[in-house]
Amino acid sequence: MDNWDEIRTAFQVARIGTVSGAADVLGVHHATVIRHIDALEQRLGVKLFQRHARGYTATEAGQDLMQVATATDDQFTQLAGRIRGQGEGVSGDLVVTSLVILSPLLTPVMVKFRRENPDLTVRFLTGDRLFRLEYGEAHVAIRAGEAPSQPDNVVQPFFSQAMHLVATPSYVEQHGMPTGVSDLVNHWFISHDNVDSRAPFIRWLSEKVPQNRIVFRTTDNRAMVDAVISGAGIGFVSTWEMRQHPELIEVMPSQEEWTGALWLVTHVDLHRTTKVQAFLKFLKAEAANWEV
Amino acid sequence: MDNWDEIRTAFQVARIGTVSGAADVLGVHHATVIRHIDALEQRLGVKLFQRHARGYTATEAGQDLMQVATATDDQFTQLAGRIRGQGEGVSGDLVVTSLVILSPLLTPVMVKFRRENPDLTVRFLTGDRLFRLEYGEAHVAIRAGEAPSQPDNVVQPFFSQAMHLVATPSYVEQHGMPTGVSDLVNHWFISHDNVDSRAPFIRWLSEKVPQNRIVFRTTDNRAMVDAVISGAGIGFVSTWEMRQHPELIEVMPSQEEWTGALWLVTHVDLHRTTKVQAFLKFLKAEAANWEV
DNA sequence: TGTCCCCTGTGCAAATTTGAACATCAGTTG
DNA sequence: CAACTGATGTTCAAATTTGCACAGGGGACA
Numbered sequence: 001m002d003n004w005d006e007i008r009t010a011f012q013v014a015r016i017g018t019v020s021g022a023a024d025v026l027g028v029h030h031a032t033v034i035r036h037i038d039a040l041e042q043r044l045g046v047k048l049f050q051r052h053a054r055g056y057t058a059t060e061a062g063q064d065l066m067q068v069a070t071a072t073d074d075q076f077t078q079l080a081g082r083i084r085g086q087g088e089g090v091s092g093d094l095v096v097t098s099l100v101i102l103s104p105l106l107t108p109v110m111v112k113f114r115r116e117n118p119d120l121t122v123r124f125l126t127g128d129r130l131f132r133l134e135y136g137e138a139h140v141a142i143r144a145g146e147a148p149s150q151p152d153n154v155v156q157p158f159f160s161q162a163m164h165l166v167a168t169p170s171y172v173e174q175h176g177m178p179t180g181v182s183d184l185v186n187h188w189f190i191s192h193d194n195v196d197s198r199a200p201f202i203r204w205l206s207e208k209v210p211q212n213r214i215v216f217r218t219t220d221n222r223a224m225v226d227a228v229i230s231g232a233g234i235g236f237v238s239t240w241e242m243r244q245h246p247e248l249i250e251v252m253p254s255q256e257e258w259t260g261a262l263w264l265v266t267h268v269d270l271h272r273t274t275k276v277q278a279f280l281k282f283l284k285a286e287a288a289n290w291e292v
Numbered sequence: 293m294d295n296w297d298e299i300r301t302a303f304q305v306a307r308i309g310t311v312s313g314a315a316d317v318l319g320v321h322h323a324t325v326i327r328h329i330d331a332l333e334q335r336l337g338v339k340l341f342q343r344h345a346r347g348y349t350a351t352e353a354g355q356d357l358m359q360v361a362t363a364t365d366d367q368f369t370q371l372a373g374r375i376r377g378q379g380e381g382v383s384g385d386l387v388v389t390s391l392v393i394l395s396p397l398l399t400p401v402m403v404k405f406r407r408e409n410p411d412l413t414v415r416f417l418t419g420d421r422l423f424r425l426e427y428g429e430a431h432v433a434i435r436a437g438e439a440p441s442q443p444d445n446v447v448q449p450f451f452s453q454a455m456h457l458v459a460t461p462s463y464v465e466q467h468g469m470p471t472g473v474s475d476l477v478n479h480w481f482i483s484h485d486n487v488d489s490r491a492p493f494i495r496w497l498s499e500k501v502p503q504n505r506i507v508f509r510t511t512d513n514r515a516m517v518d519a520v521i522s523g524a525g526i527g528f529v530s531t532w533e534m535r536q537h538p539e540l541i542e543v544m545p546s547q548e549e550w551t552g553a554l555w556l557v558t559h560v561d562l563h564r565t566t567k568v569q570a571f572l573k574f575l576k577a578e579a580a581n582w583e584v
Numbered sequence: 585t586g587t588c589c590c591c592t593g594t595g596c597a598a599a600t601t602t603g604a605a606c607a608t609c610a611g612t613t614g
Numbered sequence: 615c616a617a618c619t620g621a622t623g624t625t626c627a628a629a630t631t632t633g634c635a636c637a638g639g640g641g642a643c644a
Contacts, residue, residue: 001372002319004296004364020621027294029603034623044372046379047561051444052426053610053621059428059562060384061375068371072296072364079360080293080336083353087338092352134344136351151639152344269339270351312591321633326593345591345640443609 003043009036010048011069014062018055090275091119097131098124098142101221102262105240106142109286113279120275133267139276140283141265145199148263154271156280158262159287161238163201166248168231178234178251184209190227190235193217201236201258240290295335301328302340303361306354310347382567383411389423390416390434393513394554397532398434401578405571412567425559431568432575433557437491440555446563448572450554451579453530455493458540460523470526470543476501482519482527485509493528493550532582 001007012022013033023030037056041048048062058066086092094113098106103126110122131137134152147155167175178184191214192202205214216232218224228235234251236258242248264283270276293299304314305325315322329348333340340354350358378384386405390398395418406414423429426444440447470476483506484494497506508524510516520527526543528550534540556575562568 001368004300004368007368008296018621019623030621031604031623032602035601044375044379046375046565048375050426050428050559050561051622054427055621057428061378064374064378065371068367072367073293075360075364076293076296076299079357082356083336083338083340086353086356087336134342136342136349267342269342273338310591311593322591323593323634324632327631343592347591 003040006036006040007065007069008073009033010040010062010065011073013037013049013056014058014066015070017057021055086275088274089119090117090278092275093121093123094140094275094279095123095125095138096140096142096279097138098126099144099221100126101225101238102142105290109283112286113282116282117278133265133270136267139266139270140279143263143265144260147261148265150265152268154266154268156264158264158284159290160259160261161240162254163236163238163258163260164242164254165234165251166228166237166242167234167251168229169247169249170231171233172249172251177249180252181208185213187213188216188233189214190216190218190224190233192221192224193219199260201260204255204258205236295332298328298332299357299361300365301325302332302354302357303365305329305341305348306350306358307362309349313347380566381411382409382570384567385413385415386432386567386571387415387417387430388432388434388571389430390418391436391513392418393517393530394434397582401575404578405574408574409570425557425562428559431558431562432571435555435557436552439553440557442557444560446558446560448556450556450576451582452551452553453532454546455528455530455550455552456534456546457526457543458520458529458534459526459543460521461539461541462523463525464541464543469541472544473500477505479505480508480525481506482508482510482516482525484513484516485511491552493552496547496550497528 009022009026009032012025013019016022016025019033019037020030023033026033037049044061046061047059048065049056049058096106096110103124107124110124114120114122125131125138131141133139133141134150142158144161147157149155175187178187185208187209189205189209191205192199216224216227216235218227224235225237225241227233228237228248229245237245237248238260242250264280266276266280301314301318301324304317305311308314308317311325311329312322315325318325329341336353338353339351340357341348341350388398388402395416399416402414402416406412417423417430423433425431425433426442434450436453439449467479470479477500479501481497481501483497484491508519508527510519516527517529517533519525520529520540521537529537529540530552534542556572558568558572
């Protein structure tokens with residue numbers, strides 16, 4: 001049963017009873033309606049209508065078709081309503097992915113956003129692998145490092161996260177404060193396990209400090225922070241994290257080049273949906289409160 | 293929600309996952325598929341698919357569409373099966389209409405036909421007004437008189453019904469037998485009330501006998517026979533009726549020109565259906581047994 | 585890393601579908 | 615009874631859809 005449009009045409013003819021009337025409703029010429037009916041009947045090998053001067057009356061087959069097509073028409077109408085509503089409203093799933101380290105920042109925002117949009121279900125994906133927007137795995141991604149440049153992605157700057165080199169008082173007691181950049185080689189560091197990390201402060205550290213001075217490595221950024229807090233060495237933490245742990249001592253002033261930019265990334269196909277737009281707007285508004 | 297074909301296209305893309313694959317299944321060029329999707333998305337204002345190098349993956353809206361369209365596809369397939377089967381098999385309604393007088397002849401045939409086709413429901417319409425085939429009121433009509441010449445009707449000769457001029461013995465005792473055609477003016481007759489009847493024997497009687505000799509008129513053919521049997525006068529009965537009433541006396545030999553032809557009439561739209569064809573074949577076969 | 589393959593996407597011509605005008609017919613109304 | 619209305623059906627031109635050829639791009643695999 002190909003050509004669903006012909007079924008739709010036949011449906012209207014059966015419903016209304018005349019070719020002309022159906023043509024009006026369908027917004028096509030009545031000749032088109034006649035041809036659709038003829039084609040459909042020929043393909044089915046059965047007459048759907050009896051033609052007479054006052055119009056078309058459905059045969060048994062035509063009435064059967066009308067019943068089925070009526071249901072179809074209803075379902076399609078409802079579908080269109082749902083889909084349009086879905087595009088305009090904020091409901092269904094909202095899938096967000098980011099680095100684990102941002103979880104404590106983002107989670108409260110997402111909870112609040114969901115509370116304001118009760119029809120929404122938030123799914124927050126974090127994981128080792130990068131979730132791919134182009135396969136529909138997420139609506140919004142918060143990415144760090146260089147501006148991602150995938151072709152079908154819409155990239156917006158989110159906010160810049162200043163980084164700080166910190167250590168615990170116990171570490172400072174034991175090893176003292178670095179006197180300057182050149183003194184760093186005499187200290188012990190915590191860093192990311194990924195050698196070719198794109199994060200600028202990781203690169204900076206790699207340049208200034210030999211590998212054997214980096215004594216604690218982990219793939220998980222949170223574990224990195226935990227290592228710093230437990231006094232394993234000097235490590236990078238964000239401004240936000242530093243505030244959470246007032247005991248940490250900044251061993252040298254924050255440098256501009258450490259700053260890790262965060263990017264809001266959406267797939268171009270989803271970027272214009274009101275759902276995504278609403279979330280981005282909300283997220284930016286909340287982020288404004290973070291900035292010091 | 294116009295353009296059901298585009299929904300069908302989107303359905304296949306959602307089901308298969310690639311434009312090219314869907315195009316193969318649909319038997320169209322892949323460019324067509326792309327254009328259908330684009331048009332549909334633009335009309336709905338929502339992206340149905342996320343495009344990436346390996347194909348299309350359905351968004352929430354696209355998955356919703358796929359669910360609805362899957363059901364639709366199933367229903368249409370079943371519908372096509374039903375309709376095609378309906379055209380090929382003998383089932384549903386079979387509506388037959390004829391003059392009341394033929395009821396005793398036809399009813400046994402229809403009962404037998406229904407018994408051989410258990411899925412069939414026979415509806416036998418008789419009534420004063422002519423049931424109109426072109427409005428779908430009946431599948432098959434048995435008509436008498438001149439060959440009907442309506443444009444959209446398929447007319448076949450059914451069988452010729454020889455007519456006989458008969459009277460009861462009591463009438464013959466009282467008035468004697470007509471000696472010939474010229475003697476008819478001295479007798480009393482029963483005829484149809486409809487003056488301009490098309491039945492040839494009615495016309496013949498009108499020509500040979502003055503109106504005042506026709507003393508009993510009725511619109512119902514069966515009542516005409518009843519009138520003859522009760523001795524009201526001389527009247528026309530069919531061969532079949534004459535056999536049912538052996539007491540009736542034929543007052544003059546049956547003439548060829550009285551013969552009332554019966555016609556099988558079907559609407560052109562229904563004539564080729566196997567249901568109608570099967571009934572016509574069956575009816576003719578049975579009628580063959582009637583002929584003497 | 586480079587090549588190959590499959591998939592998407594686009595400009596242009598061909599084919600198909602559609603629309604407009606007209607013919608025709610039945611039923612209705614003045 | 616004749617004109618009128620509203621319906622179907624057909625023919626030809628216009629418009630739209632479709633197909634083709636080719637470009638471009640991202641994975642897969644050697």
